[in-house]
Amino acid sequence: MANRVRISDLDFVYISFKEPNKEENWADLKNKVPWAKRVDGVKGFDSAHKAAAEKAETDFFISVDGDNILDESFLLETLDWTKTNKKAVHRWRARNNVNGLVYGNGGLVGWSKETCLQMKTHENAETEENQIDFCWGVPHENLHNCYSTTIINSNAKQAFIAGYREGVKMSTEKGKPIPAENFKTIWKNNLRILSTWCSVGADVENGKYAMLGARMGCFYTVIEDNDIFKIRDLDDMQKYFDETTIENIDHELLMFGNSLRQQIDIPIAEFNETDSRFYRFVMPPHINKGVQDREYQ
Numbered sequence: 001m002a003n004r005v006r007i008s009d010l011d012f013v014y015i016s017f018k019e020p021n022k023e024e025n026w027a028d029l030k031n032k033v034p035w036a037k038r039v040d041g042v043k044g045f046d047s048a049h050k051a052a053a054e055k056a057e058t059d060f061f062i063s064v065d066g067d068n069i070l071d072e073s074f075l076l077e078t079l080d081w082t083k084t085n086k087k088a089v090h091r092w093r094a095r096n097n098v099n100g101l102v103y104g105n106g107g108l109v110g111w112s113k114e115t116c117l118q119m120k121t122h123e124n125a126e127t128e129e130n131q132i133d134f135c136w137g138v139p140h141e142n143l144h145n146c147y148s149t150t151i152i153n154s155n156a157k158q159a160f161i162a163g164y165r166e167g168v169k170m171s172t173e174k175g176k177p178i179p180a181e182n183f184k185t186i187w188k189n190n191l192r193i194l195s196t197w198c199s200v201g202a203d204v205e206n207g208k209y210a211m212l213g214a215r216m217g218c219f220y221t222v223i224e225d226n227d228i229f230k231i232r233d234l235d236d237m238q239k240y241f242d243e244t245t246i247e248n249i250d251h252e253l254l255m256f257g258n259s260l261r262q263q264i265d266i267p268i269a270e271f272n273e274t275d276s277r278f279y280r281f282v283m284p285p286h287i288n289k290g291v292q293d294r295e296y297q
Helices: 022-032 045-055 072-076 113-118 156-169 180-185 188-199 207-223 228-232 234-243 249-264 273-282
Strands: 004-006 011-016 037-040 060-065 068-070 078-080 089-096 109-112 140-150
Touching: 011 022, 011 045, 022 068, 037 045, 045 060, 045 109, 045 113, 060 068, 072 140, 109 113, 156 188, 156 207, 156 228, 156 234, 180 207, 180 249, 188 207, 207 228, 207 249, 228 234
Parallel strands: 011 037, 011 060, 089 140
Antiparallel strands: 004 078, 060 109, 068 140, 089 109
């Protein structure tokens, strides 16, 4: 039975930095997973995950982000290594609490210790494509099921940074900005995700900041160059928010929305609170399948 392992027999490592909700989320995880370990305050995505791998005692472990709330049903699952590549990063989906999207951003991640310790991404990347995400330089198993909720709106700064980072990542191809004149070549699912980040959330506390962040991240990636690689450094992102003047968020949303619609013809809606609630209400419910079923299979 060496090819099978219960999730509940794996180490869980909680990776937190400066999330405003990190302590309450840590308490929630420890209540559900008493054996969970923690890495806190390590600067750099690559370095923090390597620190998590060093903490883990099992050769495959689960990382939990500081803004993530675990669904306990995950602990009842069993992995079968005949179905997926054990050395690959296993990324499950999460539900975003602002816009209702269900995809890999912010979700639970399964890591081979060996793979994690050998990778070179973000601040340690040796190639341009590996500087803003794990997915281009590390083998991935992108999985269908959703086992957590990512809480990104504990304050305006957190919401803005989450939106901005996704606005940038969804506007790139293999870590490189998609030129404005070629924007229609964007993968359709990335466009759907990006448009939703930019349009939905006005009814949720600090949701407008997530929307504005996504619009600005896209604008400064595709239309005006503003160093996309700063999204790999959360200290830089916090400084950027602190130095950004937002006197009237509704005005800023409309201005960046108009620019994006005019210059790259992206479908962004100016949803009010009622529209946002309705959009999430009519989104098709996500139905889990097998724990190792792949996305879009």
